[in-house]
Amino acid sequence: MAQILAPSTQWQMRITKSSPNASPITSNMWSSILVKQNKKVAPISSTKFRVMAIKSDNSTINRLEGLLNLDVTPFTDKIIAEYIWIGGTGIDVRSKSRTIAKPVEHPSELPKWNYDGSSTGQAPGEDSEVILYPQAIFRDPFRGGNNILVICDSYTPAGEPIPTNKRHRAAEIFSNPKVIAEVPWYGIEQEYTLLQTNVKWPLGWPVGGYPGPQGPYYCSAGADKSFGRDISDAHYKACLYAGINISGTNGEVMPGQWEYQVGPSVGIEAGDHIWASRYILERITEQAGVVLTLDPKPIEGDWNGAGCHTNYSTKSMREDGGFEVIKKAILNLSLRHKDHISAYGEGNERRLTGKHETANINTFSWGVANRGCSIRVGRDTEKNGKGYLEDRRPASNMDPYVVTSLLAETTLLWEPTLEAEALAAQKLALKV
Missing domain, CATH: 3.30.590.10 (Glutamine synthetase/guanido kinase, catalytic domain)
Structure with missing residues (x-):
């Protein structure tokens, strides 16, 4: 990085409503790397890679893309929040989705959630519940609209940070x-x-x-x-x-x-x-x-x-x-x-x-x-x-x-x- 400039005003982690012209990432964005050979899948080469399915006008993948691109905003105030946390290795990212009643602007408006820590190497099977605390929110580039990504850290049900929760100590400093x-x-x-x-x-x-x-x-x-x-x-x-x-x-x-x-x-x-x-x-x-x-x-x-x-x-x-x-x-x-x-x-x-x-x-x-x-x-x-x-x-x-x-x-x-x-x-x- 050549130099450090003044930080943006976004550092307070607040979300504004998405532009109506903005669109999420879809498979259309991968057109420049899609491999087409008479609608047959080309073998993997050392210099090219491909999306997992070939797009055609009447294909199942094309109909699926239509559903993925649905704009639900005119029909409901509900949004999808993707809760993201760090797994047991300390480097793997995990996530799962939940419906929120209306758009939010700050993580304090979101409910806490939980996950099975025994499946991420973060809790024993006999006491596996780990609690997610929402800490920062970002617009979701995959779903678009008012949907969000939520960065969380992890705690025991008693409110103690689990060992892989490095954010808690950083926030104290x-x-x-x-x-x-x-x-x-x-x-x-x-x-x-x-x-x-x-x-x-x-x-x-x-x-x-x-x-x-x-x-x-x-x-x-x-x-x-x-x-x-x-x-x-x-x-x-x-x-x-x-x-x-x-x-x-x-x-x-x-x-x-x-x-x-x-x-x-x-x-x-x-x-x-x-x-x-x-x-x-x-x-x-x-x-x-x-x-x-x-x-x-x-x-x-x-x-x-x-x-x-x-x-x-x-x-x-x-x-x-x-x-x-x-x-x-x-x-x-x-x-x-x-x-x-x-x-x-x-x-x-x-x-x-x-x-x-x-x-x-x-x-x-x-x-x-x-x-x-x-x-x-x-x-x-x-x-x-x-x-x-x-x-x-x-x-x-x-x-x-x-x-x-x-x-x-x-x-x-x-x-x-x-x-x-x-x-x-x-x-x-x-x-x-």
């Missing part, structure tokens, strides 16, 4: 007066990889083989270099429709890999928007018949991994003299390097090797414009004496609630001893 006063901004760069279904090999790669070396694929165009653009573009528009603060997208260094950026976001909003955007991406790849992976190193060898670089700034960092505040934050981050690494995503050791634009997982480092460091500071930040820092350590499968709140805690609430601070400053050549 972001509600601390010291954190609120510093208005923490985040810009998160979510990388992901698209895989061919069945073979689980990157999109655009010969099955069981390899493409040419990295170099031509980053931000590229062309059928021999760019694989999955329709998915990236569909996701981009769907996020804008939903009210997610998505700020850009691009093809990544490894073929079949993409990135999108969310932010600037304030506080807990960053995690809500990333999880909503991940859910939408899962649904789009489901429709396209492509597998999404957030594995930080999906292909071993001389290929880039997938990260989730997190750009971060506070009010003091953005004001005059902010570079000194940034350096103090870097000092604190260096002293808690192991704590951050342990919370920055499973399998991250396969990615943070010191190669492919990463720092070594065991060594903390920082630098100006250096993508091989743990923390990168931009040239403009150095020049202007204020700005933001980029934490390049988080893996693509990190939990954004954990990463964003840990950055705020380490830089705003945690205080090292004077001895540790002096030693770290000397080691990092920091003058604070």
